[in-house]
Amino acid sequence: MTSVSKKAWVPWAFLTPYLVLTAIFFVYPFLNSIWLAFHQTNGPKSSIYVGLSNFDFVLQDPLFYTSVKNTTIYAVVSVLFQLPLSLGLAMLLNSGKSRIRNVFRLILFSPHLVGQIFVGILFAVIFTPRYGLFNIGLQELIGWGLEERWLANPNLVMPALIIVSMWLYVGFNMIYFLAALQNVDEGLMDAAKVDGANRFQTFWNVTLPQIKPVAIFVVVMSTIGSYQLFELPYALLGGAGPNNSGLTIVGYLYSTAFESGDLGTGAAIGWLLALIIFVISTLQIKIAKVE
């Protein structure tokens, strides 16, 4: 090592670009969002301190509770339906031949590559009443659904969102589970078989405990992702959907901050969302550890 590299300023010099960018794009917006949450603004010139008024308004606004309800339904159903499906697919692929496994892995993962906006636009066509692929398929299969308005009927909007998100994310989460399954100790599996364990017992007592850290990670990340849902309903419904049936918390934030121009209230919603995610994630991790 040369004497130059031993100088104390050298590491700081290398870190400076990172620190500057972090300060501009993370620390400053972070601090500014705290300031904003307690102000009303109209451009950089005009701002007024309003105390807790922004939080007070949000907590009394029925739209906030609608958005929390919608997002929570979406998050719960996502975790309950998507993740078992992802795990099931991962187990199927894990037991197949490696060449077929790679092909299916690509097929199942590929919806995730196209992005939420594209998928939203695509499914808006698929769900078209009378002419859409999904409606025609349902009519052919079960004799119902040709005229159903998945994106215009408040009762069908959430099921439509969940169907689309399953198509998008089941393959993505499957990759995590597949990676975890490939690391399950074969010796333990063999030992269980020798001890007379059936397939379910092997899965429950050997496989599941070994993939538990990955499962916790996927559950927490899926929950956080679900609470941050925005682009998909925005592209699919063009906004909050009929009767706000597709309004998510981030959608509510966007509409308040950027459509009505109330950045202060938008910041307050952002902080409440951060709090919700923090509480739920902490609970999930604690429950998983206790178990």
Add this chain to the structure above:
Amino acid sequence: MNFPFGKAALLLLQIAIVTGGIHLYTSLDRQSERPDLVMAIFAPNHEEAYREVLGEFEKKHGVKVQLQLVSAKALQSRLQSSLLTGAEVPDLVELMAGSLGYFARGPLEDVGFVDLTERLHQEKLYSKMVESRYSLWSSRNRIFALPHDVHPVALCYRRDLIQDLKIDVNALKTWAEFEKMGRNITTDLDGDGNPDRYALDMPLSSNWAINLLLLQQDQQLFNEEGKVVFDTETTAKTIAWYVQQTQGKNRIAYEAGWGQGLAKAMNDGLVLFYFCPDWRSKQFEMDMPNLDGKLGLIPLPAWKLGDRRTSTWGGTGLAITKACKKQDLAWELAKFLYLNDEDLGKRFRATNIIPPVKSSWNTPAIKEERRFYGGQSVGQIYSDLAKETPPQYVSPYTNLAGTKITEVYLDAVDYFQESGPQGLEASILSNLKEKADYVRTVLGRNVFLVKSEAKP
């Protein structure tokens, strides 16, 4: 070369120097080529039309004008962000209907656009245009953009199928008469339980059609002073009527939607009548060439015999930003693009959009008959309707009020499905009052707007 911090750091340094140099060179180059005016627009057909005539303006004034085409949503959000942060903005910008509300949510002096009111009056331009159109571009009686269009609404219909059904469209003078005709023709032709022919295209989850039906009756969401005024009996009656046309076994309407669904519904004859502002008549021409000669246009039926037979839907306005350093030149460009009768006539041929400049309605291009609409003069029909187009006032909370109207409609649908028409109107009115109060609460929280209203 022996760089003291290793090869990786040397490579990073080299990349930084090269990219920094390129960035510096291109920005200097861009600055030296900076045009005198930058104009941002969102409609591709406007771009084509403006490019054709911009050369003449540049030659006449010895200046350079740059036209930037940006998608509508991107233009709106970038303009919002730039005006909020004081970043660079175009000198002139075409705004979409309703968007002024956002920019005028604070005191008038904070609006990022030049107030054009005095110029319009001083140059005697105010009365040259359809005066109701200034409403879209005004806040607290100050005008911030020049209207590009009028967008009167007519009904477009499948001429061939209507003739086969022996319906006299000229007899459809009121909505009551239209409704009666609609009940007769809405039928399940193949006996599968689903009607295969409907009278009218009406959306089931958005408010544009309710809004234009309200405007037809001069029922605004906000009045000229920006106050919430939609919780009225007129609104309740209109929504109750709308519910009964779109729901239940006696419905006459179907939501044809947009794009492929709409094209299929029109081609199949699933729906026979469509709300059709001037701009949409061109869309039909372009998207459905196979319907050549098979469509027709009639004025909207009136709510009462002798009342207004049109409404308005959409709009564009040209604003000059306060950051523009050559505001007089920008104003000259605005007048050049928006007030020349001959150019407006030519532009009508390409867009079917009736200009707000009344003198331009006499140009031959606007009087032409169109084969696509069975030989009707599209320009004549729309310019006749343009004279009675209602005003449409905007507020920063227009979108919010619009979503509340949709909510009231959907609640009314639930009520109608459970209890029928009995008490429907009263239930809608009470719901409207609740929703209007919510909008008033949100509006009341805007300290800047409230403060500026309080000024004498």
